Structures are given as C-alpha cells and as structure tokens.
Amino acid sequence: MTTFSRRQVLLSSVALAAGLGMSRAFAQSDASATLRVQAFGGDAELAGINSAIGRFNAKYPNVTVEVSIDPISTGWGDYVTKVLGQFTSGSPADIYGTAIETFQAFSSRNLFMPLDDFVAENTGFSDFAPSLFEQGSYKGVLNYIPIGWNNIMINYNRDLFDKAGLAYPERGWTWEQFRETAKALTVRDASGTVTQFGYEVPNQNFFVQPWFFSNGTGILNADWTASNMLDPKVAETLQFLYDLIHVDGVSPIPGAEMMDNQFMAGQVAMINRGQWIVQNAKANGLNMDIAVPPRKEKEATIIGFGAYAIAGNTSNADLAKALVLELTSEETQREQGERGGGVPGRKSAASTEAFLAFPPSAFLYYETLPFTVPVPSPANFQEVEKIFIRHYTAMMSGQESIADGCKAADAELTESFTRLKQQMGG
C-alpha cells in the first residue's frame, strides 16, 4: 500500500491548485469547444471580428467560433430584448458586443461576469483611456471591455464654407458664432424656399445631448437617477434649437428621417454625428471636417462606446476571455478604426497615420475625450430616450411649448424612475 507523507500531500495539493489556477487563467490551446459571439455593427466591425477570429483560431484550432451580427437598425431597445430573450430561452451567446446605452439594463439583471481581475491581469488594457473602464462598471463591478467609441462632433462641408467665404470653425467657438455661421450657410431660392440648410437640428437623443452639456446641464441628473428637465438651462437650450428652426430658418424641423444623405449631397452644411460618418464621406468624396460642438458655458460633447461582455453562465469562460483579448487587440482595433467603424478604444490604434488622414481634424476625436460626457444610460434608458424624444420633437415642431414640454417630460420621467425603483426592489 502506498503511503504519502504530509509534505508530499501538501506539495501535491499546491501543484494541483496551481494547475487548476493556470487552467482557469489560460485556456489550453488544444481545447475543443464552440464559442458563440453576438456582436453588433456593420461591414467594418464584421471584417475586424473575422480577422480576430482567424488569429484566435491559429492559437486554438479546435475551437469553432460562431458569429451573429446585429446592425442595430431599430435601436438598442430591440437589442436588449433580443439578448434577454437569448438568456431566458437558455441559449445565450458566450460573448456579447454591446454599447453603453444597454450597460445598466444588462448589469442590473446580472447577466455578465465580473471582469475586474481579467483586466488587472492583462496589462495590455492600459492602452485604453481609463475613463472607458470607469464607464463600463456598474456598482463598482467591471462587466465591459471597451472596443471603439464615438463622440459627437459638428461635421461640416468644407466646400460649402469656402463657397460662403467663411472661416472654418475653431476650438472655443460659441453658440452665437455657430448661429451666425449656420445663417450664412443657409441658401434660399428666389421664392424663399431653402435649397441648402446651414444645420440639421438633430432628431436623435444621442446627437442632441451635446447642446445640453455645453450649456452645463443635462436632461437627467448627474447620476442618472432622476429627471432634470425643469432646470431652466434645459429650456434655454431647447429654445435655442427651436429658434434655429423657426426664427433663423437654418434647419428643417426634426422628423423621422436623418439627413445624412442630404449632408453627403451638399444640401446641409453642418450636422452632429460621430466618426461612423467618415466611411460614407470618403466613399462619396465629400470634402468634410469636424469641429468641437460650440460652447455656451463650456466645451463639451457626448460619448457613446461599444464593449464586449462575457455571459455569466458560459461554460467556456477561459476561451471566451482569450477571444475577447483578440477581439480587443491592437490589430483588431487598428483594422476597425481604419475601416471607419468608430474611434478605436486603444490610443495606439487611434493614432495611426491612416486613421488620422481623414477628416483633417481627426485628432480631435481623441483630444476631446477628457471632456466628453457619457450618454445618460440608466437601466430604463429605452423608456427615458423615448419620453425625451417624443416631447423634444413635439417642442421642435411647435406642437408643444418649451415650458409645457419640459414639464410634461419631467412628469413622465419621474414616473418612469419611480417604476424602475419599484421593479428593482428599491
């Protein structure tokens, strides 16, 4: 009969524990499994993902990766519903690509695993702006590894500025300077019909928020737990936008359609968009550049960003982490950034010659990061966004006065937050 000394048992235990620990930190290269990735985006994102999977499969040849990509054509609300459906039906993906708008909706339901240790163990993540990780945390727990981001800039048609004899916008320009510029860029025919708009007052929540932030306010309070619609600065901001439409006539009334096509066709001189527009501008040969949104109180804009999360109940956590490392690697980020899928989360990937080549002020995307404000994304984001946009469009069309619209939106938002607290057991 074989006997073991206490020392042997102790050493064996340590070796076994170390072995188990190693296998938890690093997946075996001969591991065999199928990983499911639920991503979002378009061609640029998919191309980057496929390249990353190619590199991952070189290390893990026996792992099959299945990718499903959602173009988010109907907004993040539908995406949240889809992901919740995958979890409740017992067929979640192992890795999810998502965006800040959904973070609280998912994390408040404990869908994803904590990634604090994973990030601490991988020094390569230090290349990302730390603020992205802060914004990827919920109640002190990190669930999301950033990919790329978009901050809203004023995108302008340089040819139309040249034609009007206007200087290009500079850092620190004010609301009033913006207003005068928009007026000078608005062209009417003999009958008074506008043939070229100076600006498009945005019709989307994400695009319009910089106006509030640059006036030192927001539609929600700082920690996104209550309405801030009754702040007089909110009304002041809305009045400014209303006047651009109805007093100055420099913008059409925001409706269901976005005016990207009109911007590409030179029918609108300035629009609020993120870096995603660059790909299309290049394809259309549009001579455009970007400027920081004008200031009232301060220079500010909004940031929204994408990230990867790992399902809390995945049975392939180590492989999923290995794949996330590849999906967020510099190579992937560089490829996606140069294809125009948003500003890469890694500074190194956002500093390449190809990325900075167009538009001429592309450096501003990263330069403005310190004073960007994340898109207000409480757990009831989908409801908040709908309430705000409904009243916003009613106010911009003149159907509702600014005062009444702010009051009505405040009442509905307050009700929504009360409901949220009840649902979350608060």
Add this chain to the structure above:
Amino acid sequence: MSQTTFERRGRSDLERAQARTGYLFVLPTTVLYFTFVLVPVVLTVVLSFSFYDPMLGSRWVGFENFTRFFTDPRSLQIFWNTLRFTFFAVTFNVGVGLVLALALNRAMPGWMLYLFRLAFFLPVMIAIAFAAIVWSYFFADDLGVLNYYLRLLGLPGVRWLTDSSMAMTSIIIMDVWKNTGFFMIIFIAALQGVPKPLMEAAAMDGTPAWRRFFRITLPYISPVVFFAVIYASIGALQVYESIVILTQGGPGDATRSLSILIVEQGFGSFQIGYAAAISVVMTLIILAITAVQQVLSKKWVQQ
C-alpha cells in the same frame, strides 16, 4: 340513453376508422391553433394582470396595468389617433375603391382596362416599408416633391409630416394610395355579379344612373361592401409600419397608434405586462367595433 348507447356500440369498424382519419386530419391545424393562437391569447390575458421581466421575474399586480392605461393622458390621445385613422382610412379606402371599380366596370378597350387596373392595383403589391420610405421624400418640407409642385403653382409649402394637425392626414393619404386598389379589385368582381338584364331594364325605363346605383347595384354588392369595411377596419386599427417609418408616431404623440404603443412598451421599455394590458384593451375595442358594424349591417346589408 339506451338508444344512444346502442348506437355507439353499433358503430362499424369503417366508421371508427373514418372518425380516426378525421381527427388526424384536423390534428395539425388544432395543434397550430392552440400553439400560436389560443395559448398566446391566454398568456397575454394573464400577463396583463402581472409585472413580468424576463430576468427579474414576475408578480401579480391585479388591475394596475389597466388603471395605468386608463389614467394616462397619453392613452386617450393615442386611442383617439387610432380611431381617427381607422375612420378616415376605411372611409376613403372603401369609398375610393368603389368609385374606381365603378369607373373601370364599363366598356373600354381591353388594353386600357388592364392598364388602369394594373396602375391602381400595383401599390398593393409593394411592401409598405418601401412605399413609406418613398412617400417620406414626397412629404419632406423643403426638399420634398409635393411642396416643390405646390410652390411651382405659387402655393405655400405644407408641413406634411412635421405639423401635428397635418401629419395624420398625410399618413391617411399614403394608406389610401397603398390599399384602395385592393378594394377596387374586390368591388370589380362584385359588380360583375350584378344581373345585367336588371340594369338594362332600369336604364330602358329611364332610371337615372345614380338611382340605378343606389337601388340596384349597391344592394347587390352590399355584402361585399360590408366585408370590405370589416376587413379595412381591422387592418386600420392595427396600423403600425407606415406611421413608424413616416413619423415614428410624432410629432409628439400626434400620429402614435395603439399598436405602436404596445410595441414600444413591450419591446422598448420592457413593460411587458402593461403592453399585454393595452393589447387586451385593443382586442376588446376591435371586437366592439366589429360587433357594432354587425348590428348596423342588418339595416343596410342585403341578406
């Protein structure tokens, strides 16, 4: 009782085999009906009395969802929008369809007949999403096609989709353009069933055309008109895609319909119980409107 027992015992093997075959034939349909109609209906009713979140669980809330619907000032406007759209869309779809059918149900060269029928029926075959996108360019304020022609005529442009008093009218215009051809085809088929000798006799007696229409044609095709009204009403009460594409329910709530509200609440805000309650209310409204139409039809539909 004893006779019934005797009859049952007296069933032949052939009859039993036939009965089994019958049950097997109806089984797939019954299973589909239970799975995709009956069970979802029952679940929707149960959900309407609950708070339900896929990850947070569910709890019974009684009439809370219904109370919320009936006390929310938005509900009344959205309900009114839906009724207004239904009334005008049904009236014009059926009315214009009937007028077109009467116009095309007369002697004319064959190529012309088919050309007109095709022209009016073609929009029916186009997906509503495509049609709505094209119409959004027609309706655009400053760069739109309709305003371009209005201004050519020296008329002021119209804010087709951004003026709350005009937006619903614009959606009805598109809906009638899209759907009236369907009713036209149905009415053409019905008109061809009106006895020609009767019409000829009335004409020979000197009965004016309008009187022939109201005294002979309309009574003959009234069951078809009734079907068209019911069919159009049910479709109109569920209007969704065209509004979402053209206005997203705006400006404000000016064009939001009950269907849009249900989708937004259920799949946008995850208020699944509340969305189920609105669905139940909407079903009851459709039932009530159909019942009223059935009762009224006894006065004007020729049996």
